[in-house]
Amino acid sequence: MNTDTPVIEVQNLVRRYGRHDAVNGLSLTVSAGKCYGFFGRNGAGKTTTIKCLLNLLRPDAGGVRVFGLDPRKNEVAVKSRLAYVPDMVAFYPWMTVRDTLQYLASFRTTWNRDLEADLLKRFQLDADQKTAGLSKGQRTQLALIGAICPEPELLVLDEPTSGLDPIVRREFIETVIGAYQSGDPGRRTVFVSTHLIAEFEGLIDEFTIIEQGRELLTMNADAARDRFKKIRARFPQIVKLDLTGALNVKRSGREVEILANGNSEALLAELKSRSPEELSTESLTLEEIFVASDVLKKAHA
Amino acid sequence: MVLQIDFKSGTPVYLQLVDQVRHAAASGGLRTGEPLPGIRPLAEELRVNRNTIAKAYAELESQGVIETLPGKGCFLKQVNSPLTKSARNDLLVQEIDRAVVAAHHLQIRDDELLALVQKRLDAFERKNKTANDSKPLP
Numbered sequence: 001m002n003t004d005t006p007v008i009e010v011q012n013l014v015r016r017y018g019r020h021d022a023v024n025g026l027s028l029t030v031s032a033g034k035c036y037g038f039f040g041r042n043g044a045g046k047t048t049t050i051k052c053l054l055n056l057l058r059p060d061a062g063g064v065r066v067f068g069l070d071p072r073k074n075e076v077a078v079k080s081r082l083a084y085v086p087d088m089v090a091f092y093p094w095m096t097v098r099d100t101l102q103y104l105a106s107f108r109t110t111w112n113r114d115l116e117a118d119l120l121k122r123f124q125l126d127a128d129q130k131t132a133g134l135s136k137g138q139r140t141q142l143a144l145i146g147a148i149c150p151e152p153e154l155l156v157l158d159e160p161t162s163g164l165d166p167i168v169r170r171e172f173i174e175t176v177i178g179a180y181q182s183g184d185p186g187r188r189t190v191f192v193s194t195h196l197i198a199e200f201e202g203l204i205d206e207f208t209i210i211e212q213g214r215e216l217l218t219m220n221a222d223a224a225r226d227r228f229k230k231i232r233a234r235f236p237q238i239v240k241l242d243l244t245g246a247l248n249v250k251r252s253g254r255e256v257e258i259l260a261n262g263n264s265e266a267l268l269a270e271l272k273s274r275s276p277e278e279l280s281t282e283s284l285t286l287e288e289i290f291v292a293s294d295v296l297k298k299a300h301a
Numbered sequence: 302m303v304l305q306i307d308f309k310s311g312t313p314v315y316l317q318l319v320d321q322v323r324h325a326a327a328s329g330g331l332r333t334g335e336p337l338p339g340i341r342p343l344a345e346e347l348r349v350n351r352n353t354i355a356k357a358y359a360e361l362e363s364q365g366v367i368e369t370l371p372g373k374g375c376f377l378k379q380v381n382s383p384l385t386k387s388a389r390n391d392l393l394v395q396e397i398d399r400a401v402v403a404a405h406h407l408q409i410r411d412d413e414l415l416a417l418v419q420k421r422l423d424a425f426e427r428k429n430k431t432a433n434d435s436k437p438l439p
Contacts, residue, residue, distance in 0.1 A: 174345045177341075177344050177348065178342075182344075272406065279407075286308075
């Protein structure tokens, strides 16, 4: 495979359920070796998009390509190179943990047995237990083992950590970073949809925020943290400020809190010219950017 | 050497790591020949992308702060920077300019700034001494 070929390419994807547009003209590109965040509110179209990538749903218009291939025409070629952890994990209840992994392995050309043993130990899963008796956290852990052991080039995670306790969530992410990513870094791509953004913050290279089936914002994570800033200032007395261009302004007496979208220099200059008693700037985290994108949307409207 | 990151600082994560390793090297938190944490354990601990750690280490290596021994990991190099004196000065001037600008915004007078610099130099000297003598401060 040409390394320049994007791992995922979504172009003007449209998918309707009846008259409801779940995804309405979405485009995004994920290059190899990246960890790509796919953020959106409940019902924004995240899962629908992912199901189109996996050929579990057919697009109504536009198209998706995975490894440069059409998942509808090359289903096996695509699926053999990726693994998917859905938000609701289901296994055959009569199988044990060991049976389940063996069953999953039977579909794969590669299966890392050492890694499987390591992860079972790490998660303290009993290989002889029936999957029916597993907790939600243990099911997700089992699904993650099943997804990582084939050493796929692409790991698709759909709300993987929702409903899990903080310790299981932490272990989950550490496993993605450690066991999955360290294999062959240039060819380990992660596509993760989530609204628990803070946990994945350090992992995300690039992200897309989707809103009502459309792309609202696509950015590199470092660039986004550089662009969106929260500026706080306190003045000796109440002053009039010209804050046009600020994304959002909150005032409380002599204090003001401003959300800047790429124009923090100009806003800072304006604040400084009024001799503030105190002035501080911090970057927004990705989660705060996601929340702020709601304001952004209203500004566009 | 304990590394930590702050997503709100406005500095890209890999540069935060570069700064902290250089700081540790300057203050005796990391000594010549001592190993840096491995990429994978550090990535897991900080819960950041392993590419971020790799990028930070590559940057440190290109700055001549650390060296990578294949199969053994990264180690702090002897402090004899490969950069010329003037190139090193230029790098430092950028850092000083940042502090000067910050001091201006925080309304700290020039003499106060200079006093502060002296104080920090003293603090680092003390830390280095303790690191070398490994004796507690009086």
